[in-house]
Amino acid sequence: MDDSDWPHGAPAHPELLRLRDSIDNIDAALIHLLAERFKCTQAVGELKAREKLPPADPAREKIQVERLRKLALTAKLDPAFAEKFLAFIIEEVIHHHNRIAKSDGQSPR
Numbered sequence: 001m002d003d004s005d006w007p008h009g010a011p012a013h014p015e016l017l018r019l020r021d022s023i024d025n026i027d028a029a030l031i032h033l034l035a036e037r038f039k040c041t042q043a044v045g046e047l048k049a050r051e052k053l054p055p056a057d058p059a060r061e062k063i064q065v066e067r068l069r070k071l072a073l074t075a076k077l078d079p080a081f082a083e084k085f086l087a088f089i090i091e092e093v094i095h096h097h098n099r100i101a102k103s104d105g106q107s108p109r
């Protein structure tokens with residue numbers, strides 16, 4: 001069986017629909033949480049640009065990785081995944097910080 005067996009999606013199983021409702025709510029929460037995090041990091045980027053501080057802080061990141069790996073273990077989440085997820089987000093944040101530093105240190109909007 002492959003995707004071509006269900007060109008319009010798999011039939012609606014009530015349990016599948018219930019689980020997908022929760023997945024959709026969780027995805028929405030993740031988007032809102034990420035948006036709030038990026039609001040904070042935007043302000044950090046502006047502060048760093050004003051104060052001529054470097055965009056990245058590897059020492060801070062090391063502490064965050066150690067903390068999140070421990071939290072992931074407690075939550076029964078793969079710590080390697082938690083670390084990769086954090087690295088993915090921080091990479092984007094540093095990209096933003098570099099862009100802010102090259103501008104006048106204010107939000108591009």
Ligand SMILES: C=C(O[C@@H]1C=C(C(=O)O)C=C[C@H]1O)C(=O)O
Nearest residue numbers: 041044055056057060061090093
């Ligand atoms: C947000 C900061 O800037 C960078 C981004 C970080 C993050 O997204 O958590 C952490 C450290 C820095 O490399 C910071 O220094 O706190």
